[in-house]
Amino acid sequence: MSEAQDESNWDNRYATRSSRMQASEIRELLKLLDQPDIISFAGGIPDPHLFAAEDMRNAYSDVLSKNANAALQYSTSEGYEPLRHWLTDYMSKIGVKCTPDNIMIVSGSQQALDYCGKLFLSPNDTALVTRPAYLGALQAFNAYEAHYDFISPESGNRTPQSYKDEAAKAGGRPKFAYLTPDFANPTGDTISREARMKLLALADELDIVVLEDSAYQGLRYSGEHVPPIISLDLERNGGDIEKIRTLYSGSFSKTVTPGLRLGWICGPKEVIRKLVLIKQAADLHTPTINQMVMYQVVSNIFDKQVDKIRKAYHHRRDQMLAALEKYMPASASWTKPEGGMFIWLTVKEGLDSKELLAKSLETERVAFVPGKAFFADGSGANTMRLSYSLASDEEIDQGIMRLARLIKSYE
């Protein structure tokens, strides 16, 4: 039975909502890349050698020695109170005064995106996104049959009326603007303070929510700190978090570990309460034991852990930027990220990075992610995402050299 027949059987017979899911051809592709002789800049996953495995092990042991009954039992949908309390301290350090009622624990920040889709999007409503945007966000919003329109925070957004008109044409209204303002996945770019303020002003005009995905925010290696959008929103609202329109989604995946699936959403109590109801009906709560362990681990070693990770990725970023400088032809350009895990490479117009990838795997044995997948409008064929989080100095130098050789062969 072919895949096409197959799809039609379940789709027609049981009338499943196939619009609610989307195969990620990129992720499927990446599965094929687990071959040892391939230099992979594709992943975008943390280096497991940087995990605080020993501290984790001690924390699990501790929690299960002292508090097994609670750790293994059902718990509340909003999350483990001490962890939420710790997060109020964390948020306060980045300029956001809040209480545990402003915070809900989620099973990784992907879940925050799913729940925000569920809360805000009716079919054909518009999500404003950047071009490119985080692929997982597009997948999450697609499940709620989102229409997309595009913001360009740095180079200038369109008029509010034009966004309203386009959304109405699509059969809905604009519901939120989603972006990763710091060291974005996939570009590595950081949005300036001015652009953040302009985005808030646009959101005011449209009366929509700003969904700030801060997955990489803790990983700055150079340049000046830019305040999170939520803190800027708070500032212009006299510090009253109940009045803001920004929802902040945070993650422990990049700083501590992704395997525990732990993130959080911070925002006005009112919306957190709604998200808690959504979570209750969706998976009851995030695993109790993991929340207790994360609380213990971050209480003990968070700053030290983040320092260690910053230092390692900082070095790798510098190595990759140097290699790009050294090997790439003049027709190629790339971002100079101040943090995060990614560099975004643009090759000359007309080249298709998906074809380049196929060729690269065949002849150069170098993997990356073609950029097109990150564009909700299907553009971006001549772009690609390079991740330096997992590569050694030698792999970076070798891999970029080979990739440049391939790109030059099309000159």
Place this chain on the structure above:
Amino acid sequence: MSEAQDESNWDNRYATRSSRMQASEIRELLKLLDQPDIISFAGGIPDPHLFAAEDMRNAYSDVLSKNANAALQYSTSEGYEPLRHWLTDYMSKIGVKCTPDNIMIVSGSQQALDYCGKLFLSPNDTALVTRPAYLGALQAFNAYEAHYDFISPESGNRTPQSYKDEAAKAGGRPKFAYLTPDFANPTGDTISREARMKLLALADELDIVVLEDSAYQGLRYSGEHVPPIISLDLERNGGDIEKIRTLYSGSFSKTVTPGLRLGWICGPKEVIRKLVLIKQAADLHTPTINQMVMYQVVSNIFDKQVDKIRKAYHHRRDQMLAALEKYMPASASWTKPEGGMFIWLTVKEGLDSKELLAKSLETERVAFVPGKAFFADGSGANTMRLSYSLASDEEIDQGIMRLARLIKSYE
């Protein structure tokens, strides 16, 4: 700001999909019951003293000593392969031959219900449910704006045409029949083999999916094993799982521990693949470490653990049935469950168990769950759910005595 104003602010201002969530007044109520002098039959949660805490602790330690890099890293949406493989053995023991491709790991079986809602339900589609049904299932399906119609597997369903007509009237079509065939939450009832076959025949006529929630299936204390619906469906399809219409949702919450949030869905590959795409966009995957730990724990002690739990709850069920017999007036009747955690008490017509609960908390200090919440049509005012999973012999005797005294006072 009052709750009502509050709701309208976010609902109107940001046009959130308030239809996608539903506050559970019962769960809110239960939060108020954590007072030490109250005898609670309300919970329906496992006794934490029966958790295999020591085995869990050893497993976390082992996994993090030997395999930390994998345990703390991202993993695949379908779940940890060795655990899925172990589950094929488990399923085979209950009459279901399948491969790991027929199994997806979920973060608790509540998530299976959420994903099935997401996969099947368009707004106003009909879910066929029992009356009463598991509250969490209704909450999960409500999020997808389900309409409900009612099956009565034991006493007789309506004609297929009548279900189709009602669904069309509601603006959709019947999409699945959901039920907990063994020791149901909330009634404790088990559906006979004949009724299971009739339900499958009805599903054939309607060409819909059967969603078998088996959360309590492992906890039989007496009576004869009844084959799971999925195994009956498989049997009539010559053992070819790709041809069946039943999806089976299983859980480790009642047998091992709920705190790790681990369950699974078993069904045709084709639908599992769709559910994997849904999971990928919703939370990427269930925590890696918990899956690895559960695999180790169930490989070592599953049968022993289930025996221990069965023995404890078996005793408590007998104690509660004896106390009901001893104290309740002739106007009350109750189920005699052969397993699970619940007894369903029906008091005389006209009594409202929500009012009884308020009175009971005030004068008798006994808690239970009023039955009405479990009825998608708002009936069942004179019913209540009693759980014996957490109560000691003395609490059961005392609590039922006091509850009977209260009920008698209305005679």
